[in-house]
Each structure stands twice: as structure tokens, then as C-alpha cells.
Amino acid sequence: MGSRLLNIQRRAAEHGRLRTGCTQGGKPVRSATWVVTSHSEEHVRTAAALWGGEVEQWSPLNSSISQWRVITKSASVEALITPGDPLNQYNELWSKGGCQRRCDGETELLSRRPCICSARFGEDWHQQKKGVVCSATSRLNVMLPDLSGMGVWRAETHSFYAASEWGAMVDIVLAGTDGRGFVPVTLRIEPRQVVREGQTKKFPVVVVELRGVTPRQALAGPMTAAVALDPPGAGQAVAALEAARPDYLAEAEAALTPDDVGDVYRRAHAVGHLDDDLIGRLAAIADRLKAEAADPDEDGAYPAEVVDATP
Template sequence: MGSRLLNIQRRAAEHGRLRTGYTQGNRPMRSATWVVTSHSEEHVRTAAELWGGEPEAWKPLNSTIEQWRVITKASSIEALITPGDPLNQYNEMWSAGGCQRRCDGETELLSRQPCLCLRRFGEEWHQQKKGTVCSATSRLNVMLPDLSGMGMWRAETHSFYAASEWGGMVDMVLAGTDGRGFVPVTLRIEPRQVVREGQTKKFPVVVVELRGVTPRQALAGPMTAAVALNPAAGSQAVAAIEAPRPDYLAEAEGALTSDDVRDVWRKARAAGHVDPKGSDDLSKDLMAIAERKDAEAEPVEAELEPEGGWPAVAQVPTP
């Protein structure tokens, strides 16, 4: 392997964004389905083929650089969490002049002051009107395995509720994988609602959930890339490894006859634990036990038979 610059953090290129909203003119709109944006027309057209929607040229607000986007018809998409820590979270406030505040929940990092929103509005600061307080901003870098390119896609949400759920989910996965290996997930836009002061508020929340694997498998350690790309096949393989094989030899030893031993072999064959042709070691051991059972049965039958054989049955004359 070649060398790397040690003073530069290595990261994959960003191919585009996964959004839960779009702009209609200058008006922001929420979307119940994923919006895929990228500088690459190819990526966006492929996303449209996979998840529906019409690709179109598009410019973000306050930008003169043209990009591409598609408002898909999919509320769920498949993705991979990649090695490392894929999640960044801050409370942020943006304006046309850029980022005005970036807070870790305790300290506003640009001014190095204690959290301004918390100091002004208290623990329920996130319920204040948008624009007067920071937004809980979560950015999750994922790979989309069905799109071309080995780069990353950034899913971003400003939901206060998603912030805690994303952090909890990613931290549990990292606890099991130590930031090594890929993890298959589904990114799903889920409609939610809350009732505050007698009024019902509806909003979308992006949910990150395991795809095709159980928590046991996700927390057992790093997965191979093959398992992450095809979790259904990987789950079957893991299940086969985790399920203990019955002790067929002990069961055969406890059998009464050779026919019972052959029944044990048939059970092992049905479970896929022996070669149907009987050429594997387990089959050979079971056949040896069956032969021994036959040999042990012969003297018993001989002992029951009188020396010289059984006498002929006398014919009783018919009166």
C-alpha cells in the first residue's frame, strides 16, 4: 500500500445531498419524500430511475451555481453507514451572511459564550419561533450503494426530535463496530405530530433504522462489505453460524437399533449438515455406529435361540 499525508484528514468526496424539503420560488416547502440534489446530472437521473420523480436543473437559494435535483416518490431509501463517525450535530443559526451561531448545546463555538438560546429561553428554547433561536442541525454521511461513485451523500435534518434519535442510533452502532466496517440502514421519512397548547402540529422526522440485520448482528462487531451490501444473504449465513449444530453422534450412540441411527443421518441430511452422498466425516461416523449396532444385536439373537435350533412344531392330528 502507498503512503498518505499524515496531517490531512482523509474523507470521501461528497456527491450530493438528501433533503426533506425543497424551494418553490423563494418559499421553502416540506416534502413527504426524499429530495436528491447533486452537481452531477448522472447521479440525479439515476436516483430518478430508482425512486421516481422528474430530474430538473436547480439553483439553491442565494447561489448562482446550477445543480440538479429530483423530488422522488420514495419516503424510504437504502443506504450504508460507512467506517468512522458519520454524524455531526450542532445547534446552528444561518443568515444570508453565513453561519451566525454554532453551538454544541453548552457553548456557542463562534463567540465562545455559553449557549445563547438556553440562556435566553430556558430548556424549551427549541419551541420558539424559527429564526429567533438556533436549529438543531444533524448531518449524517452515508453511501448510497445503488448510485455510481464511491463518495458520500449528506442527509441533513433540522428536526429537534430527529437529533436525539440519530445520535442514539449511531452511537449504539459505533459501540458495536468501533467505527469499523459498513452497516446497512434505511433512511425513512416518518410523519409525526405533537399537540402543544391545544394545537396540533404535524412535521416529518427522518428515522434511521437497521436494514436486513438484527441488533445482535449489528452489535457483534464490524460486518464485511459483502454482508452489508446483501444483508439478507448475510443474515442467513450469520444465523447458520450462530445456530448450534445438534450432537448427531451422541444421539446415534443412544439409539437402540441401526435403523434408528439411519434416521439420525436422515435428519442431519435434511438440515444440510451432511453430504447427501454420505462422503463427509459425520456420515462415515454415523455409518460406523450403525454397523456396530448391527454387530451388537447378532449375539443377542443367537443367545435367544436354543443350541441345535428350534424344534419343529408338532403337527396335531385333526380329530
């Protein structure tokens, strides 16, 4: 593998955006289906072929740069959560002059002041009229495996409810994969409603959910790229992933020396397959082999021990 610059952060190119709204007549309008926008006509036409809709040229609000857009007929798209931490969240307030506030929930980062919205309106600040307070802004980078290009697409929502759900979902996945490997998901626009002060309010929320794999497999460690790209379905995922995992205990049982068991241990450790149960069983096999051959060999060497090298 070649060298890399160490003083810059490597990241995939952004091919476009997945939006839950569009502009019609110069005004923003919510959409019940996904809106795909990009500078690439090819990407948008492929999205239209997959999910329906008519391709058109379009310019974002307050911009003169033309892009391509399709208002699809699909409320869900298949995607991959990419390695690393793909989620970025802030409470933000924008105007024609750009971003006026960017807050992490405790500190407004541009002025370095405590959260302005909560200080002014309390813990229910998000119920205030849009434009008066910040919007809970979540940006999730995903790969769309059926579109050309190796870059990412940015799904963005300003939903207060989606913000908490996206954060929880991504953090759970990262706890299982340590940010390594891809995870197949579905991004689905779900209609919801709340009753507040006697009035019913309807709104869309983007839900991120596992696709074709069970929580057991998503949390067991990084899955292979082949499984992430073509998940076999929840009913078959366990068998498919377990088939791809070596039978470390069978290999250890076939070992002739504790050193051979140590090799099995190191290979399992290198790919993140070690757990407390496997460590204990490998150690027991190594101890048994050591007891069976406690005398030094013809070179005077004693059997090696299996030790836990987990940090």
C-alpha cells in the first residue's frame, strides 16, 4: 500500500444529498418521499430509475449554481453506514448571511456562550417557531450501493425527534463495530403526529433501521463487505455470518501443541473475533496440551502459554 499524507483527514467525496423536502415556487415544502440532488446528472438519473420520479435541473435556495434533482416515489432507500463515525449533529440557526449559531446543546460554539435557546425558552425550546430558535440538525453520511461512484451521500434532517433516534442508532452500531466495516441500513421516511395544546401536528421523521441482519450480528463486530452489500435477510443472516467465521475451537482441538493454539488465538484477535468465552476455551485447550506434554522437547524448550493480549 502506498503512503498517505498524515496532516490531513481522509474522507470520501460527497456525491449529493438525500433530502426530505424540496423547493416549489421558491418556498420549502416537505416531501413524503426522498428527494435526491446532485451535481451529477448520471447519479440522479440512476436514482430516478431505481426509485421513480422525473429528473429536472434545479438550484438550491439562495444559490445560482444549477444542480440535478429527482423527487422520487419511494419513502425508503437502501444504504450502507460507512466506516468511522458517519454522524454529525448540531443545533443550528441559519440566515441568508450564513450560519448564525452552531450549538452542541450546551455551548454555542461561534460566540462561546451557553446555549442561547435553552436559556431563553427552557428545555422545550424546540417547540418555538422555526427561525426564532435553532434547528436540531443531523447529517448522516451513507453510501448508496446501487449508484455509481465510491463516495458518500449526505442525508440531512432538521427533526428534533430524528436527532435523538439517529444518535442512539449510530452509537449502538459503533459500539458493536468500533467504526470498522460497513453496516446495511434502510433510511425510511415515517409519518408521525403529536398532540400538543389540543392540536394535532403531523410531521415526517427519518428512521434508520438495520437491513437484512439481526442486532446480534450487527453488534458482534465488523461484518464482511460481501455480507453488508448483499445481506441475506434476517432469517438467514446468522447462518451466513457464522459460516464466514472460522471454527476456532475446532482448529484448536486439532492443534498438536500450545503454540498452535496460540496461533489460533492470534488470528482470532487480529480480526476482532475474540470474546471472553473463546479466550477461556482456547486457554483450557492450551493448558490441556501443556499438561500432556509437560516435559521439554529434544531442544529443551517447554510448551508456550496462551495469554490474553487484548488491550
